[in-house]
Amino acid sequence: MEEQIGELWHKILYKVTDQTFPEAKVELSNIKGRLLIYLRALNKDNGLSIELADKRKHTNKRNWVQKMAGNHRYITACWRNEDSLYLPSDIAVYEDPKLNEDLYFWLAGLSSQIPEDKLSQIDSWISYNQVLCQQTLLQHNGLKTKYHRLVKAHIKNRPDLETLEENDRLAEEIIRDALLNPEKIQQLPETEFDPAHVPLWLYQPQEQNKKSINRDNDNNNQHSKKQKEVKDMARKKAREVESSEETTGLIAVRMENIFSWGEHAAVDRSLDDEDDLDCAETAAKEMDEIAVTNNQRASSSRLKFDLDLPSASEDDIVINDGILLPEWDFKKAELIQDHCRILELQIKNPGSSELPDHLKSTAKKLKNQFQALAPAREWRNGQQDGQEIDIDRWIRFASDKKAGQASADQLYREMRSGKRDMCCTLLADLSLSTDSWLNNDYRIIDVIKDTLLLFGESLQATGDEFSICGFSSRRRDPIRIHQLKKFNEKYNGITRGRINAIKPGYYTRLGAAIRYTTQQLTEQPQGNRLLMILTDGKPNDLDQYEGRYGVEDTRQAILEARRAGLQPFCVTIDTKGNEYLPYLFGSNSYVVIKNPIELPKRLPLLYAQLTSQ
Known part of the structure; x- marks a missing residue:
């Protein structure tokens, strides 16, 4: 009461x-x-x-x-x-x-x-x-x-x-x-x-906050710009306390006969090499009040082991020593030359794989649809050898012969299949976020695998030249590019084996990956070159690439691709994609797939729509 x-x-x-x-x-x-x-x-x-x-x-x-x-x-x-x-x-x-x-x-x-x-x-x-x-x-x-x-x-x-x-x-x-x-x-x-x-x-x-800036500017100005913010803090209270080495453990506060418990979590935000905020975010979400203190301890003697990177014996095969690429710094409005290093990799011992049973029916339907994109067979006139005589050339040869100027070359014609002046690279995001689950039934990485497989099966039916790459990054060195299918390779069981062997890992430095694929595509002789980007979220990495810096670099890379004559197009399953993709790609060069399970079927059809003209 x-x-x-x-x-x-x-x-x-x-x-x-x-x-x-x-x-x-x-x-x-x-x-x-x-x-x-x-x-x-x-x-x-x-x-x-x-x-x-x-x-x-x-x-x-x-x-x-x-x-x-x-x-x-x-x-x-x-x-x-x-x-x-x-x-x-x-x-x-x-x-x-x-x-x-x-x-x-x-x-x-x-x-x-x-x-x-x-x-x-x-x-x-x-x-x-x-x-x-x-x-x-x-x-x-x-x-x-x-x-x-x-x-x-x-x-x-x-x-x-x-x-x-x-x-x-x-x-x-x-x-x-x-x-x-x-x-x-x-x-x-x-x-x-x-x-x-x-x-x-x-x-x-x-x-x-002016007080914090004046006090911490000398020691932490450079470090503070490189830390990832802990989000979802609107319901938190904060207070400033004095630093104390003894303030660890649990503190009991008796107020009006009610005990409340607050846990002290020592999270050092001043050091540049502290990148993983999972523990800090978890602790922050569990606290009703967050205490902040200034700690002037030096970090020169810290030693950190990076457990994210696999050993050389367990990693994929490195193809070369790396390709240096620039990166756009929007604050300076200039390209920083040789700022990123691309490391080309191939899956170690992928083996040969058949198309999974759950994709065979869909692949058959897509192949039938994509065969309509393949140019019809046509007669090639003026050939050295062929199935039939080229009547026009033969009449001209007979007339020239009577005039004493006969030349018996190229008098035949041959039926050959047509070929579209089209090539495409599919660039797939293989960052760690693709390891998350969809409806407790599928992982995003599994949906991406199915998408790449159906994409390859479909394009094989058109005869178009295409390549498939996967990418992830950990800072600017290295950006890992997995060569799943090159332009000069056939799509076969080995390609399917590479796709089935891909694993999620690391982050999404999208600008560097776009610049790399732009270089690959510009080397192709075809007149129409499409760059399809498959991702599940915004560009991000451990350093300043998180946030505006990554968005601006990606946008600059897309503009460079367009100036090189490429057609970039993004396909994402990020539900918030409509908020930032128009700024990156424009209003007509992206699509958001609201139901990720539909991605394997939708991507080949999107390719058909983009190349039908």
Whole structure:
């Protein structure tokens, strides 16, 4: 009974103090697709992705009712960095759902203004946003009406000026004036509490906390850029504590006769050679509160064994010493020459394999369909030898003979099969993520094997020249390329044996793999050259290739392939592929297979559609 009354009392207090409109809530997931298109239409920096923003502590002044209810301590603020725009999972600050939706689009427009040098030097949060608003409204005149409508409705919901003390009232008046007149650059007075949340403005990136930067810049500036972030942290609290070698084990805290247990997990985030975050992510998900401390221990004496790489005796056969390829650094806007090393491999002792029984029926149907793509048999005239006499050549020969200029060469014709001016490389992602299961029945790698087998069976029926490669990577050296079928090899039992022997491993440095296959394809004499990429996720690797860097390098590699006369096309089973693939490949050069089990049947048919013209 006591718990029920307390729960009811809390609900009443929360409802009284809640300043949002849940019935008008607009969720990001429902408009994310449109918002991405809008963001890329406005933004010169088209590589931005949209992510969920976490809650952050906001030390605004609260009344006694809000303190009793325990709310208004956190806000979900919009912010951006060089990789992503971080938006709230839902917005309900307006009574009108249309205004809440417009706020999402305004924030996307505001984030499209890349700060110039003079803008990035502005320390004041309010001045920074005023300059951003000026640039946004100047460059996108159509947003003016939407902006002023949002400001007018927002000011109605801001704190009453009469209830504020002198300094707080002055700060509130300045914020209101800045919203209404962004061209008037203003400064906020120093106050004890933060001003009320301004949802129309961008906030400071959470990873750029000034205190942490000033303290850790000398030791950790280079290392911090290379660490993979632990995701799904929106429900976590964090606090800063002093470093102590003795704070290990379990800590019991007695509060109001209730014991709570917190486990201390020592996770060192300052060292560049700490790449595997699985343990850190698991620990973080299990904790309700995360404590962060600064540790100045040196790492010069650390010794690390890499257990991921197989020994030479167990690894596949290395064909050569490696091929050096460049990589695109989007921050410098230049290609770093000889930055990646491609290692060509062949499966050791693959043996000869027959087509699996569960694929034979599908392969037979596909072969019949693909035979229609093969050019019809045709007569070749003017041959030295042949099945029939070339009548036109013979008449010309008889006339020339009477004139004394006879030449008895090329008087026959022969029936030969036609040949399409087409070649293709299928580049398959063999990263460790392909080891995951689908519906507890199939692994992704098994689906990829079936896809490669049916692809080979189908193209064999057309007579088109093709090659099949698999790739994975572990940093920039090496990028492992498995030669499953070369252009000058026949598709046979050995090829099937190689495909059946492939194993998942490592990561997805897609840009280097695309550059490698581009070189292979450009050496082929055919006029039409197709590069099909089969993957299950975004480009990623252990180093800075995770995130924006990998996306930009992949996009640059695709542009290079197109300039070389290739036609790149991506097939993915990543359900989030529509969020980033249009930026990489364009709107008509990719497809997302929602049901991965259909991939083996769909890929050959996609090839038929792409090459039918």
